[in-house]
Amino acid sequence: xxxxYILWLRELKRYVRSRVQIVVSLGQPCLYLLALGFGLGPVFxxxxxxxxxxxxxxxxxxxxxxxxxxxxxxxxLWDRQFGFLKETLVAPVSRMQIMxxxxxxxxxxxxxxxxxxxxxxxxxxxxxxxxLAIPAAFLFVILIAVVFAALGTAIGSVxxxxxxxxxxxxxxxxxxxFLSGALFPLSNLPLAMNIITKLDPLTYGVDGLRGALIxxxxxxxxxxxxxxxxxxALFLSAGAYLFxxxxx
Amino acid sequence: MIRVRNLVKKFGDFxxxxxxxxxxxxxxxxxxxGPNGAGKxxxxxxxxxxxxxxxxxxxxxxxxxxxxxxxxxxxFGIVFQDPSLDVEQTxxxxxxxxxxxxxxxxxxxIERTERLLKLFELWERKDSYVKTFSGGMKRRLEIARGLxxxxxxxxxxxxxxxxxxxxxxQLWNHVKHLNETEKTTVFLTTHYxxxxxxxxxxxxxxxxxxxxxxxxxxxxxxQTDSDSxxxxxxxxxxxxxxDEGANSTDQMRQVAKMWRR
Numbered sequence: 106x107x108x109x110y111i112l113w114l115r116e117l118k119r120y121v122r123s124r125v126q127i128v129v130s131l132g133q134p135c136l137y138l139l140a141l142g143f144g145l146g147p148v149f150x151x152x153x154x155x156x157x158x159x160x161x162x163x164x165x166x167x168x169x170x171x172x173x174x175x176x177x178x179x180x181x182l183w184d185r186q187f188g189f190l191k192e193t194l195v196a197p198v199s200r201m202q203i204m205x206x207x208x209x210x211x212x213x214x215x216x217x218x219x220x221x222x223x224x225x226x227x228x229x230x231x232x233x234x235x236x237l238a239i240p241a242a243f244l245f246v247i248l249i250a251v252v253f254a255a256l257g258t259a260i261g262s263v264x265x266x267x268x269x270x271x272x273x274x275x276x277x278x279x280x281x282x283f284l285s286g287a288l289f290p291l292s293n294l295p296l297a298m299n300i301i302t303k304l305d306p307l308t309y310g311v312d313g314l315r316g317a318l319i320x321x322x323x324x325x326x327x328x329x330x331x332x333x334x335x336x337x338a339l340f341l342s343a344g345a346y347l348f349x350x351x352x353x
Numbered sequence: 354m355i356r357v358r359n360l361v362k363k364f365g366d367f368x369x370x371x372x373x374x375x376x377x378x379x380x381x382x383x384x385x386x387g388p389n390g391a392g393k394x395x396x397x398x399x400x401x402x403x404x405x406x407x408x409x410x411x412x413x414x415x416x417x418x419x420x421x422x423x424x425x426x427x428x429f430g431i432v433f434q435d436p437s438l439d440v441e442q443t444x445x446x447x448x449x450x451x452x453x454x455x456x457x458x459x460x461x462x463i464e465r466t467e468r469l470l471k472l473f474e475l476w477e478r479k480d481s482y483v484k485t486f487s488g489g490m491k492r493r494l495e496i497a498r499g500l501x502x503x504x505x506x507x508x509x510x511x512x513x514x515x516x517x518x519x520x521x522x523q524l525w526n527h528v529k530h531l532n533e534t535e536k537t538t539v540f541l542t543t544h545y546x547x548x549x550x551x552x553x554x555x556x557x558x559x560x561x562x563x564x565x566x567x568x569x570x571x572x573x574x575x576q577t578d579s580d581s582x583x584x585x586x587x588x589x590x591x592x593x594x595x596d597e598g599a600n601s602t603d604q605m606r607q608v609a610k611m612w613r614r
Contacts, residue, residue, distance in 0.1 A: 111453040119441050188437035196454035197426040
């Protein structure tokens, strides 16, 4: 337990101490929120869907959590290249504990990031249907964070260099975001799009967030939570397996 | 303390370590010398459970590290060839993290951290981030950290690489001091002959994955009829250059350096 705690704490310390990075990582979601939220707002309204800001704010929270948690896993690349990973791998604790500590740390950081963006959304004019919706939204934030922190750990365990990082960013993380329904409604999509969006785990996270915050469900809470929990368990096992195979 | 018999490591067709045997006694300082790519680091990795041997047996303090990985890991400390500190944390936090990972009880951890940081002249800087440390300070911190859990064996893989003569000198003084006071067995590799000559009780020279000679410094000189250890080394390993290919780690470091500017 001590090992899990100290590695979790390390991730948190690193986050709190890199203030520049906090600002940078919040900048992108803010840009989406302002540029798209206010830019596409009028079109969205004319189409008869109401306020776009209300619609996309949960999506932007989901995006923030996605990016933050995947990156925390991929940050292992740096630990690997700069040696710290070795220090933990040669310690008399199981790989499982190391993996769990790191992943939970990354997930916790992502939850904090998501919370910050949610606060920014509230400042820019986003209103949940009730304030009691916020705790429910956090359930989904936590689920998204665990799912993608585990995915990040799995990817970080096999990546060897920065080129791989770009690859993951362009062909995995961005598609997961854009195809999740974070930015557009999932109803009346062409068949192919419909199928792809349903295969994207973030779709269920965003649906859960949107449902909890503004009561607009596509799939319903039960399906969202179960899909996320199952995929989370799957990614965690994959991450644990791949992490246990790291050779230094 | 360390007993190695017929140790072999193959990577595909390439034999990195081929059938080596040696013993290191309790409280001894044992040096491994050899040109680049001789198999020194591969040997250390096998001794420290990071690589599985292809063949042969290892005993650390009477224990097989392949079968009893955790127990073996608890018994040794290691300073890797590349740095392995968390530079975004302070010196004290690095020690704390290590202590927790090695199950050192809290009270003992605090006590020993203070003693070791004072010994390695880092106590005044204990709350500074490691990224602000010089190369020599980082090395000292790594050795202090490696000793925190009172290991019976300390592995040092080229610990003085890239250090100035002052830091090297001071580092070896500390290692010798620890070897004398805590009776820690030390297993080290280095490229600097004068260091091995000065600190090591016994030396093994490795080349192309084999041990070509072992004994005290005097024995090696006598054996090759040379007046310095360097002369003995060259006589045993020849004077051709060994080139190693750069791997992804090296490339990555270059990228990281560029980014930091």
